[in-house]
Amino acid sequence: MADAMTEDALREEVRAWLAANWQGLPKPQPGAGGAGWTVSPEQKAWLAKVVEARWAAPRWPEAWFGRGLPDAQARIIEREFAAVGAPGSGQDRTNLWANTLLAGGTEGLKQKLIGPLLRQEVAMCLLYSEPGAGSDLAGIRTKAEKAGDHYVVQGSKVWTSGAATADYGMLIARTDWDASKHAGISFFFLPMKQPGVEVRPLRQITDESHFNEVFITDAIVPEENLLKGLGEGWGVLQTALAYERSVMGEGARGPRSGVAESKTEEPMIALAREAGRLGDPLLRQDLAQVIAYRRLNALNTARAKADLAQGTSSPVMSLGKLAMSRILHEEARVRTAILGAGSLLEGPDHPRAEDANFLTLNAYFTSIGGGTDQIQRNIIGERVLGLPKEPEVDRDIPFREVKSGR
Amino acid sequence: MATLLAEERTALQDAVIRLLADRSAEADVRRTMETLEGYDPALWAQLADMGVTGLLVEEAFGGAGAGPLELEAVMEAAGAALLCSPLLASGVLAVLLLQGLDDAEARGRLLPGIAAGTTLATVALTGDSGTWTEDGVAVTASSDNLSGIASYVLHAQNAHVLLVLARDGDGMAVFEVDPNAAGVAISALPTFDHTLRMGRIVFDGAPGRRLAGAAWPAARAAIDLALVGLAGEQAGGSRRVLDFTIDYAKSRFQFGRAIGSFQAIKHMAADLLLETESAISAARNAAARLAEGAPDADAAVSLAAFACADAFVKTTADAVQMHGGIAFTWTHPAHLYLRRARADAQLFGSPAVHRERYLKALGA
Structure with missing residues (x-):
């Protein structure tokens, strides 16, 4: 009863505060050249208010802008914010950067950055993958060497979005070449705006540039920016990846031609109708199958959520990414089949071909990015089905003895 | 419902x-x-x-x-x-x-x-065409006497009561027929799935008792519920086969390691988990939509019909492959499930037929 009173009182407090302060925000605009979403001055001002009122991270302790609330009460706050469409709450669950820093950062770095991160006053990027370390992320060869009160970093990173505008990058680098692969890695907040950091956009197979390569030459990172201890970076990374996965949406984009698709019926059916191909019995089989793939994935997700709500974990959650890869590749294949020779073309005069061809290529964003389908199958096989891991020949030897190809 | x-x-x-x-x-x-x-x-x-x-x-x-x-x-x-x-x-x-x-x-x-459980009844729904559609009915009534052929009739040889769909003038009617009546000849069909019983029935002026009511709509509703039941069977069968295949992959050693540690096996297993879980979702969803009498029940049932049929066939077929030689033997249970999966995938219409019906249900 006392708890119920507290929760009611909390709900009233949030509502009253939102009623007094929330006036909406202008629509966010994508940045130029794939720089990600820019944060408008209005949005920054709003976030500053939310942080000051201690709504941004209510689960956190009072020392760090929080209220020390249990999850159930924090959810009440999030629900009230969501009800009026106001952003900024629940960052103790969703703010990858602030959570990672709070869990592993030095006192000095936390004092310096936690507030700005919650207020989105500093921009961040991820410096994980390397040209030579993709699926095998622990095989990184970017190195950080101690020199007085700082580290000097040398190497290159890839698949970094937002690198050009970032103030800091969350960096994994090798600090011990005699330790085994996972044990020699450390985790840093690398200041991006310095001469030793060069950002080059990557031109993707879709002819877009959403990612960068980052070349790091004698870049400086203060000792204070090391998270946890030396050689403890792999553990920090796992925490960071868990936050990232927990907030990652589908990520996959739809058609890009800008020419509208049907909203009143299944888009794939509408496309076949428009192309005069809906009577083709072979195509109809394909259409039914790809529509079914998407529908089955939605049913799986709904079932997983219901299981989670009842407190039982579901193997279905981990299947979503693998399922989405197949959906995207198969939909693109059927879009191409609908068009036939029309798919030879591209450009603004041929929007359906533009979409089919773009989606064919962009499907790899999902089947490679964030862990390839093959890595995903390993994870499902090992963590869900309990199958044994492959023997790893490089796991327990000093990293300097590990073979590297490309 | x-x-x-x-x-x-x-x-x-x-x-x-x-x-x-x-x-x-x-x-x-x-x-x-x-x-x-x-x-x-x-x-x-x-x-x-x-x-x-x-x-x-x-x-x-x-x-x-x-x-x-x-x-x-x-x-x-x-x-x-x-x-x-x-x-x-x-x-x-x-x-x-x-x-x-x-x-x-x-x-x-x-x-x-x-x-x-003391009376076993069955329904004669389709002729030698095996389409389970209205135009597949190959029995004709003439003054309540039936002639023609019904085939793929589940447990016909065991039934105490036959309920027979028959053409009746311009329409269709259901007749109750005594399997021992004159003019009824039932022969057991040899089924590839040995756990299944089916018969073919030749009617030659057999006496029937006409049942009141709209025949094909009732038959259609019965088939839809049977499809939901079948989807459940396929999902449950698929789950069981995956489970014992995973167990085998953990305990069978070759080249000094469990075969489940090889990605060639592990990746097949991950794909089968996706098929199986999708089948379970589809079967339960079809049951729920039908129970609610939802307007999209037709789509949900046909989706489950082909998704579960295809999943069960794929799981059982891949399970044989993943086991290797042991599953090529009669004494191993994998082929029993494969036979059941192949039978279930044809009962009441093939996956291709259900895909077509699904698309129609979506308005195409």
């Missing part, structure tokens, strides 16, 4: 799982599939005591008054255990047909025996 409370449903499913673990183990299935009747009357009586034979029968006639959700739950257990039984013929098709027609006298006379 009717539904029990969720707790009652879970309790029923648990009871069926326990009974089948005890009485429909692999040895039981192998023994039963070699018998003439192809089901175990003692086990059937136990299922009757549990309320399974009368699951869908209205309570007024001695049944449990349950619906699609309960049927689906029971069939998941049945599929996992490869249960040999006339449940789809008698407990689903015949019951739904009788309850969908408008013949109170026939319901009152037949349903109590069917619910109790």
Whole structure:
């Protein structure tokens, strides 16, 4: 009863505060050249208010802008914010950067950055993958060497979005070449705006540039920016990846031609109708199958959520990414089949071909990015089905003895 | 349609799982599939005591008054255990047909025996074309005497009562026929799935008792519920096959390591998990939509029909491959499931037919 009173009182407090302060925000605009979403001055001002009122991270302790609330009460706050469409709450669950820093950062770095991160006053990027370390992320060869009160970093990173505008990058680098692969890695907040950091956009197979390569030459990172201890970076990374996965949406984009698709019926059916191909019995089989793939994935997700709500974990959650890869590749294949020779073309005069061809290529964003389908199958096989891991020949030897190809 | 409370449903499913673990183990299935009747009357009586034979029968006639959700739950257990039984013929098709027609006298006379498991009924729905469609009916009525052919009739050779779809002038009617009547010749069909019993029936002026009510709509509703039951069986069977295949991959060693550690096997297993979980989702969704009488029930049923059929065939086929030589032997159970999967994928229409129906249900 006392708890119920507290929760009611909390709900009233949030509502009253939102009623007094929330006036909406202008629509966010994508940045130029794939720089990600820019944060408008209005949005920054709003976030500053939310942080000051201690709504941004209510689960956190009072020392760090929080209220020390249990999850159930924090959810009440999030629900009230969501009800009026106001952003900024629940960052103790969703703010990858602030959570990672709070869990592993030095006192000095936390004092310096936690507030700005919650207020989105500093921009961040991820410096994980390397040209030579993709699926095998622990095989990184970017190195950080101690020199007085700082580290000097040398190497290159890839698949970094937002690198050009970032103030800091969350960096994994090798600090011990005699330790085994996972044990020699450390985790840093690398200041991006310095001469030793060069950002080059990557031109993707879709002819877009959403990612960068980052070349790091004698870049400086203060000792204070090391998270946890030396050689403890792999553990920090796992925490960071868990936050990232927990907030990652589908990520996959739809058609890009800008020419509208049907909203009143299944888009794939509408496309076949428009192309005069809906009577083709072979195509109809394909259409039914790809529509079914998407529908089955939605049913799986709904079932997983219901299981989670009842407190039982579901193997279905981990299947979503693998399922989405197949959906995207198969939909693109059927879009191409609908068009036939029309798919030879591209450009603004041929929007359906533009979409089919773009989606064919962009499907790899999902089947490679964030862990390839093959890595995903390993994870499902090992963590869900309990199958044994492959023997790893490089796991327990000093990293300097590990073979590297490309 | 009717539904029990969720707790009652879970309790029923648990009871069926326990009974089948005890009485429909692999040895039981192998023994039963070699018998003439192809089901175990003692086990059937136990299922009757549990309320399974009368699951869908209205309570007024001695049944449990349950619906699609309960049927689906029971069939998941049945599929996992490869249960040999006339449940789809008698407990689903015949019951739904009788309850969908408008013949109170026939319901009152037949349903109590069917619910109790003492009367085995089956429905003759299709001819040699095996399409399970209205135009596939190849029996014709003339002054309530039937002539023509019905085929792929589940448990025809075991049935005490035949319910026969027949062309009747410009329309269609259901006739109740005594399998021992003059002009009825039933021959057992040799089935690739040895756990399945089917017959072909030649009618030659056989006397029938005309049942009142719209024949094909009732038959269609019965087939839809049978498809949901079948989807449950396929999902449950797929899950069981995946489980024992994973166990094998963990315990079979080659090249000094469990074969499940090889990505060649592991990746097949991950794909099968996706197929199996999708089949479970599709089967349960179809049951739920049908139970609610939702406007998209037609799409949900046809989606489950092909998704579960394809999943069960793929899981069983890949399971044989993943086991290797041991599963090429008669004594290994994998082929029993593969045979069942291939049979289930053709009953009441092929996956291709259901894909076409799904697309039509979506407005295409």
